[in-house]
Amino acid sequence: MFRVELISDKGAAPTPGWTYVADRAFNPAQAAMAPTLSRKRGIRDAGKGGDMSSRRANAIIRHLAELDRENQRDVSIPVPVKQAKEAGARGTRAKTTSNVRRILQSQKSFRNHLDDEEAALSNAAASGAGTRGANLALKGNKAVAAAARRSSTPVTVASSSAAKKKRVSTVGATGLSNTTTAAASPAPTTTPMEVDEEEERKHKLLKTEHDDDPLLRSYAPNMPSDRIIQRLLAEPPLSYNASRAGPPNSSRLPRHFCCMCGYWGKIRCKNCHVRTCGLDCYRVHEDSRCGAFF
Amino acid sequence: MGTSKARASTKVKKVTPDVPARHLPEKTFVLDNGAYTMKAGYAADPSLSSEDALAACTSIPNTIVKTRDNRIVVGAQLSTQVTDWNEAVFRRPVEKGYIVNWEAEREIWEQTFFEEKATARNKNHRIPAPEETTLILTEAPNSMPILQRNADEMVMEEWGFGGYARCLGRDHPFSKVILCVRSVLMKKFLGPTLNAWNELHSLFGDPLTSKPDTDILPMDCLLVVDSGYSHTTVTPIFKGRPLQRAIRRLDIGGKLLTNYLKEIVSVRQYNMVDESYIMNEVKEAVSFVSNDFAADMERTWKAKTKNRLEEGVVVDYVLPDPNAGKKGFTRPHDPLLHAKKKKGAGSGLSAEVLSEDVLVLGNERFTVPELLFNPGDIGMTQAGIPDMIIQSLSVLPPALHAAFLANTLVVGGNSLIPGFMERLETDLRPIASADCVVRVRRAQDPIFSSWLGGSRLASNREELSKVAITRQEYQEYGSGWAGRRFAGAV
Numbered sequence: 213m214f215r216v217e218l219i220s221d222k223g224a225a226p227t228p229g230w231t232y233v234a235d236r237a238f239n240p241a242q243a244a245m246a247p248t249l250s251r252k253r254g255i256r257d258a259g260k261g262g263d264m265s266s267r268r269a270n271a272i273i274r275h276l277a278e279l280d281r282e283n284q285r286d287v288s289i290p291v292p293v294k295q296a297k298e299a300g301a302r303g304t305r306a307k308t309t310s311n312v313r314r315i316l317q318s319q320k321s322f323r324n325h326l327d328d329e330e331a332a333l334s335n336a337a338a339s340g341a342g343t344r345g346a347n348l349a350l351k352g353n354k355a356v357a358a359a360a361r362r363s364s365t366p367v368t369v370a371s372s373s374a375a376k377k378k379r380v381s382t383v384g385a386t387g388l389s390n391t392t393t394a395a396a397s398p399a400p401t402t403t404p405m406e407v408d409e410e411e412e413r414k415h416k417l418l419k420t421e422h423d424d425d426p427l428l429r430s431y432a433p434n435m436p437s438d439r440i441i442q443r444l445l446a447e448p449p450l451s452y453n454a455s456r457a458g459p460p461n462s463s464r465l466p467r468h469f470c471c472m473c474g475y476w477g478k479i480r481c482k483n484c485h486v487r488t489c490g491l492d493c494y495r496v497h498e499d500s501r502c503g504a505f506f
Numbered sequence: 507m508g509t510s511k512a513r514a515s516t517k518v519k520k521v522t523p524d525v526p527a528r529h530l531p532e533k534t535f536v537l538d539n540g541a542y543t544m545k546a547g548y549a550a551d552p553s554l555s556s557e558d559a560l561a562a563c564t565s566i567p568n569t570i571v572k573t574r575d576n577r578i579v580v581g582a583q584l585s586t587q588v589t590d591w592n593e594a595v596f597r598r599p600v601e602k603g604y605i606v607n608w609e610a611e612r613e614i615w616e617q618t619f620f621e622e623k624a625t626a627r628n629k630n631h632r633i634p635a636p637e638e639t640t641l642i643l644t645e646a647p648n649s650m651p652i653l654q655r656n657a658d659e660m661v662m663e664e665w666g667f668g669g670y671a672r673c674l675g676r677d678h679p680f681s682k683v684i685l686c687v688r689s690v691l692m693k694k695f696l697g698p699t700l701n702a703w704n705e706l707h708s709l710f711g712d713p714l715t716s717k718p719d720t721d722i723l724p725m726d727c728l729l730v731v732d733s734g735y736s737h738t739t740v741t742p743i744f745k746g747r748p749l750q751r752a753i754r755r756l757d758i759g760g761k762l763l764t765n766y767l768k769e770i771v772s773v774r775q776y777n778m779v780d781e782s783y784i785m786n787e788v789k790e791a792v793s794f795v796s797n798d799f800a801a802d803m804e805r806t807w808k809a810k811t812k813n814r815l816e817e818g819v820v821v822d823y824v825l826p827d828p829n830a831g832k833k834g835f836t837r838p839h840d841p842l843l844h845a846k847k848k849k850g851a852g853s854g855l856s857a858e859v860l861s862e863d864v865l866v867l868g869n870e871r872f873t874v875p876e877l878l879f880n881p882g883d884i885g886m887t888q889a890g891i892p893d894m895i896i897q898s899l900s901v902l903p904p905a906l907h908a909a910f911l912a913n914t915l916v917v918g919g920n921s922l923i924p925g926f927m928e929r930l931e932t933d934l935r936p937i938a939s940a941d942c943v944v945r946v947r948r949a950q951d952p953i954f955s956s957w958l959g960g961s962r963l964a965s966n967r968e969e970l971s972k973v974a975i976t977r978q979e980y981q982e983y984g985s986g987w988a989g990r991r992f993a994g995a996v
Contacts, residue, residue, distance in 0.1 A: 272884070280762060287572065287595045289571075289578060309663045315656045322601035325606065446994070448750060449649075450751065451650075455754060455755050457754045457756045459887050464882075466885075467882065474869040475808070
């Protein structure tokens with residue numbers, strides 16, 4: 213809510229005599245009269261904390277949809293009409309089945325299919341089938357959780373020299389994939405030569421009193437058991453939306469670029485919040501393109 | 507009803523291994539059906555080197571084009587029939603990596619593989635008798651069941667292939683060889699899985715442990731990054747099979763990059779919004795992935811005109827001129843060109859130079875592919891490729907992380923952008939665990955890698971018959987069973 217307030221000081225105020233002041237005090241009577249006003253304001257203010265305003269978010273979604281287009285304009289390109297003679301060429305083949313006819317006549321786009329799938333998934337989740345699926349997923353999670361738990365416990369390597377060896381050498385990728393192979397496949401593929409090498413390495417390693425130091429011990433996770441691997445492999449695919457990559461792992465500040473020349477955007481236009489790199493680009497922007505309001 | 511069907515299929519499963527009656531046709535056709543191009547050809551003899559095997563594979567645009575003069579041209583004829591790409595518009599049956607519009611796809615396949623007249627000269631990818639051919643067809647991960655079912659029904663009922671497998675197009679590394687199989691015959695595979703069947707050990711510099719005469723087997727652990735036209739996916743593959751829970755997708759691919767370049771060039775220079783094809787060529791010609799983004803940005807700053815020439819980031823791209831039959835090309839930037847052109851004939855420039863249209867490309871060259879690593883630059887909330895790899899691994903048992911990070915294979919056209927591999931490795935290193943070795947390699951031929959894997963899978967008949975279905979089976983059990991079978995449930 214806003215209210216107009218008379219300001220008494222005459223010196224600094226750029227506007228003569230009055231100014232807008234945000235009314236942040238909660239007044240139930242006013243809130244009941246115009247509840248939406250403060251909500252919108254709230255959304256926009258949130259933008260200052262690094263979040264985006266809803267308008268900005270919408271603009272980005274629109275922009276991304278535009279970048280995803282095949283052609284700039286909407287065009288329909290019909291499949292070339294076949295001549296009767298050529299169409300008869302499929303004589304050797306069986307007649308078109310009803311399935312094929314249905315598929316060919318379907319005008320559904322990917323978007324339609326995706327919406328269908330989402331609807332079906334939410335339906336399934338609501339009904340009993342969903343609980344069964346959830347149970348399955350739960351089981352899967354448990355299996356993996358078990359794997360994680362098991363593997364996060366320190367390796368119980370008997371000899372400290374072996375632990376040290378792991379830290380020093382197994383990190384080598386070949387070594388790792390070798391261990392993987394050995395652990396995962398029923399018949400380990402270590403050749404006698406490799407065994408010799410390993411023994412040699414063991415001998416070369418020095419024994420020190422630090423080998424038992426918990427800070428220095430290597431915590432190489434155990435290879436998950438065959439059962440867990442089989443579980444993982446047997447899992448059904450995720451849905452299209454579920455397999456989308458999530459937000460970035462580290463929260464780096466967003467980078468801004470000049471909308472005109474692509475250099476760093478240091479100035480934000482006061483009307484449309486688009487960035488420009490300097491006064492040159494800002495002037496061009498103001499003259500020709502500034503018009504959108506966020 | 508459903509139970510009786512299920513019973514019938516389990517019975518079949520028990521019998522299949524040693525019943526010779528189950529016949530998969532010898533000839534295997536591998537089709538990697540990408541959104542931009544189809545990679546198609548008959549599976550080659552596995553004893554051939556990959557270069558020779560690839561000779562059997564053809565890349566065909568998977569699109570119907572309407573040119574400026576309103577001619578409609580289909581797939582394989584594009585290379586010969588279209589010379590003027592200005593304002594060409596495209597209809598692509600594959601959306602987001604999945605075959606969605608079968609009306610268009612059927613037309614393209616017919617013209618490319620089946621029709622006698624149109625395919626008479628192309629022995630490499632002509633399928634005269636589908637019923638005597640096994641098809642390995644690739645699909646993108648996380649497809650929708652309805653789209654998979656449509657594909658199965660079209661392949662089996664419209665063309666009636668003798669055998670069929672549908673699979674993920676990925677690479678798997680095994681001790682010696684990675685096969686990447688996608689579905690050609692009657693079998694569907696996820697595209698990325700096929701990559702695992704290629705011979706990747708030499709790529710990673712591992713010693714070959716298996717004897718050359720052993721069967722071709724997929725690699726144990728392989729993390730395939732597939733950056734294609736519609737999207738970029740990360741697929742961890744364990745012994746040739748995808749770990750479904752860890753497949754992740756970034757919705758940025760070649761198409762979005764081209765459109766973004768189109769957009770910024772249209773704002774800054776000429777209006778190119780209708781020139782998808784030409785801007786795609788520009789993108790392929792000039793773009794690179796920056797390994798020092800901030801420094802490259804300074805180098806291309808317009809106020810710094812002095813240093814531009816010697817630093818050489820800025821280039822001119824001369825647009826193609828279909829009337830004169832000239833193709834587009836790049837050349838070093840000439841800062842005075844514009845001024846000279848203004849002077850006209852008096853400047854001593856030839857008429858040829860005066861008539862050409864030039865795009866000056868500076869920071870556009872690297873800010874566009876940068877989106878693959880920083881989708882936040884256009885406000886997208888998704889993680890870039892390196893972060894996506896870590897996200898994918900985070901749902902797998904930690905013991906597997908090291909094996910996947912050490913065997914990361916990149917396929918797909920975007921990996922050909924100069925600097926891509928270096929950037930991926932340098933970005934991945936600091937965010938991966940310090941205990942792990944990070945090895946990122948590009949497949950020898952990143953575009954055909956999945957096809958090649960399919961071809962190798964085809965040579966392993968036993969493995970193939972485990973995943974493929976035959977025409978008789980399809981006719982007996984129907985598409986629902988086929989779908990479950992490709993999902994590994996039956």
